[in-house]
Amino acid sequence: MKTRAALVWEQPGNWQVQEVDLDDPGPTEVLVEMVATGLCHSDDHFVTGDIHVGGLPLVGGHEGSGIVRKVGSEVHDIAEGDHIITSFIPACGKCRWCASGKQNLCDAGAIILQGDQPAGGFRMHADGRDVGTASALGTFAEWQVYDQTSVVKIDPTIPLDVACLVACGVQTGFGSATNAAEVRSGDVVLVIGIGGVGINAVQGAALSGAAHVIAVDLIEQKLDWARQFGATEGFTDIDEAVEFAKSVTNGQGADSAILTAGLVHNDLIGKAYWGIRKAGTVVITGVSPDAEDAPIPGFNAFNMAMFQKRIQGALYGMASPREAMPMLLREYQAGRLKLDELITHRYSLDEINQAYADMKAGKNIRGVVEFQKVAPVEQAAERELASVG
Incomplete structure (x- = not known):
């Protein structure tokens, strides 16, 4: 399929928003229609060249949220329609660190600056070249393919534009x-x-x-x-x-x-x-x-x-993403953790360079790119009561 994404082609450089080709998900992967992504300072390091990456071009972003639209044949705990947020450290669940409750140190994290996917290879292509993904994610895209080790399913009643923030900045x-x-x-x-x-x-x-x-x-x-x-x-x-x-x-x-x-x-x-x-x-x-x-x-x-x-x-704040993300969202639902107040500006994907300029000028605590507006899903009990009424 065709989609749009923000790529950096050289270091130092700028984000270039363009049309790209996106492959279908592989057996262990999911296709996600993106709703929002936070604009973390870490991705700006790829533009400035403060952090060098394995290959260019690269689609940035690692603090994303969206809705699963297709799943691979070996994906069993995520279904079409699920709401997810991304994890910039893939969690294999098998290495020493995952086994000891330290998923943030998973051995699979060794690939996050290389640009390829946990299952190997690339799913995005532009101008005849493979496109790498920041943190095996690349959330600066309207649609994206992620490995199942890189996504966390969340309560669909939580607004996705807010939920994306716990993917990195909040817990970190x-x-x-x-x-x-x-x-x-x-x-x-x-x-x-x-x-x-x-x-x-x-x-x-x-x-x-x-x-x-x-x-x-x-x-x-x-x-x-x-x-x-x-x-x-x-x-x-x-x-x-x-x-x-x-x-x-x-x-x-x-x-x-x-x-x-x-x-x-x-x-x-x-x-x-x-x-x-x-x-x-x-x-x-x-x-x-x-x-x-x-x-x-x-x-x-x-x-x-x-x-x-x-x-x-x-x-990642010395915590396992699959433990920390739900915990933070529960704290948010209980009114103890401020998330809505973190979003100082919202941008379109085409405004991404302006968004980072605003961050450097001190105008943002956290800017968010919104790809679409999605209302939180009502709880099943509420829907049932409404239908009875």
């Missing part, structure tokens, strides 16, 4: 606070970089009972947004934020610092490291350019050992 930030930093009641937490991930680190820290959630960003508007999600203080300068953290901890420093900036350079890690207390934790959630190898300023094994500090990486 939320879990950075709740799992990686292990924020507890009364803690003092630094969240450095308030975008689509950082705002959810703020939300996770606040819901965990932190006494001070200190947001740090260069843009005042983002600090205002952070306060709406639970930040107690906001600073545009990290040194001032660290001094404040020390002022409310008898000079000790924050219990944890979560790094969620669009690019986390090593000097930022160094500042965060010196901003936490003894036995505190620096969580690295954002990424650096993949070529960066400069040392962390002021860091050495002596102070690491003597202060018993911890530097913790966090992938």
